[in-house]
Every structure is written in structure tokens, then in C-alpha cells.
Amino acid sequence: MGVSVARIRVLVVDDHRIFAESLAAALAAEPDVDVSAAGSGPAAQRCLERATAEGRRYDVMLVDAELGVLATGGGRTVPAPRGTSDGGSGGGPVDGISLVAGVRSGQPHIRTVVLAEKDDPRRAAMALQAGASGWVAKDCSLQRLLTVIRGVLRDETHLPAALLTGVLRELTAARKHRTESEQLVESLTPREREVLRCMVAGLGRKAVAERLFLSPHTVRTHMQNVLGKLGVHSTLAAVALARRAGVGPAVLTGDVVERGGQPA
Numbered sequence: 001m002g003v004s005v006a007r008i009r010v011l012v013v014d015d016h017r018i019f020a021e022s023l024a025a026a027l028a029a030e031p032d033v034d035v036s037a038a039g040s041g042p043a044a045q046r047c048l049e050r051a052t053a054e055g056r057r058y059d060v061m062l063v064d065a066e067l068g069v070l071a072t073g074g075g076r077t078v079p080a081p082r083g084t085s086d087g088g089s090g091g092g093p094v095d096g097i098s099l100v101a102g103v104r105s106g107q108p109h110i111r112t113v114v115l116a117e118k119d120d121p122r123r124a125a126m127a128l129q130a131g132a133s134g135w136v137a138k139d140c141s142l143q144r145l146l147t148v149i150r151g152v153l154r155d156e157t158h159l160p161a162a163l164l165t166g167v168l169r170e171l172t173a174a175r176k177h178r179t180e181s182e183q184l185v186e187s188l189t190p191r192e193r194e195v196l197r198c199m200v201a202g203l204g205r206k207a208v209a210e211r212l213f214l215s216p217h218t219v220r221t222h223m224q225n226v227l228g229k230l231g232v233h234s235t236l237a238a239v240a241l242a243r244r245a246g247v248g249p250a251v252l253t254g255d256v257v258e259r260g261g262q263p264a
Helices: 017-028 041-053 096-106 121-130 142-152 161-186 190-200 205-212 216-230 235-244
Strands: 008-013 033-038 060-064 069-071 077-079 111-116 134-137
Touching (some): 008 017, 017 142, 096 111, 111 121, 190 205, 190 216
16 A cells, blocks of 8 residues: 655746746656646735635745846836736735735745745845745755755745855844834834824825824924934935834825825
């Protein structure tokens, strides 16, 4: 009688179809691996939801580091608009890092590994912060990839040695910036923090005044105090700093009459 083998269910998420299909075929040749492929973030979400509903959840998700990222002039990249990498269907995260974070939050049992064409300490640090368990070069051997897949299922974290120093530097810098931002936000009064949360929500002075039952002149004074205490010179800079400190937007109820000084 044959011995049953515990199978690893893997989902490959990559918008380069030839690569995705080739990798899926190579993994499927392994006796203990079941594999599926998705060509975008929304498509991956649907695969995950369907698998959960059918009681056959995935164990590992392999995600393209550049999923949902469009190349632009000068070698820069920008996130693709939501839904554009899936034939126009919207819903859910599109770029790879957001997909990793969403899966980590919604289905924490799934281990994610990011597949990258080049070493990028900053993006690797972002992936780890989002919840990825590994970062692997796309041109690595199949055996190396299988080692990583089996390793992350044992709660190991896999990162190329050449990236380690850079990633640690990025993580340390990110934590330093967050700590400094948190300290600045803590210097605000409770009312100034309310005003800052309204600014993060995109409200202009008039809308903040109506929401907090204050005069526009008082709101202007609070906003000036917020900028001064945070050491910035614009609302955009204040919002960016607030985001780094983990400050979320004010919860908006009812009709929002103004955003950024213009009618909504």
C-alpha cells in the first residue's frame, strides 16, 4: 500500500503569464505540491476566497515583487491603478506588497514569499513589514525555491545574504522615522490631534470647523499650531508625517461637504 503524502498547496501570483505558467508547471511536477496560478492581485484574492469556501486553503503564496507596478520613463515605477491588471475588474489590492499585507491580515495561516528580478533592500524591507516570510530571486534554482517554500511553512524567514545588511538598515531607518513622528504627534493637544485626523481624512478648514463645531478662525489657528509643532510647512507634509506615526483619518459620517478646500 502506498503512503499518503502531505501536500503543499501553492498559489503563484504573477502578471507575466509565461513565467507564471512555467513556474507552476515546474512546481506541479513535485510529488507533494499542488499549484495554481493567478495573473493579478484581484484574481489571487478570488482564488484564495474560493479555496477557503471549498475547504482547501492554500499554504504558500508566491508573489511577484513588481505585481501591479507599471514601468515609466527614467527607470521609475508607479503602482498600477486599481483593477487595471485584471482586465478592468476592481476590488482588493493590486500591487504585490498590498496583496501580501491583505493576505497576512485576512488569512494569517498563509505564508507568502516574494519573487524578485533584482535585489532591492527597500522593497524587501517593505515586503517583510507587510508580512512576507521570504524574498527570493526569480532566477534561483527550483530546489532553492522548494527549500524556501518548505522552510516558511516551518515559520522560517528566508532572505538572501546579500540583502541582509541593506534590509536591516531600511527597517532600522523606518522604525527611527516612525518613532520620531510619534513623538512629534504626542506633543499635540487632544484638540490638535482631532484636527490632524481631519486633515488626514482630507478635510479642508471649513469642513473641519463644521465637524468639530468650531469657527474657521479657530480651526486655522489649530492647523497652524499643528504644522508648527510637527515642524512642517504644508498640510501634505503634516499628513505624511501623521501616516508614519500611525495616525488614521477621522471617521466621516454623513455628507462630507469639503475636501482640500473644494466642494466634494
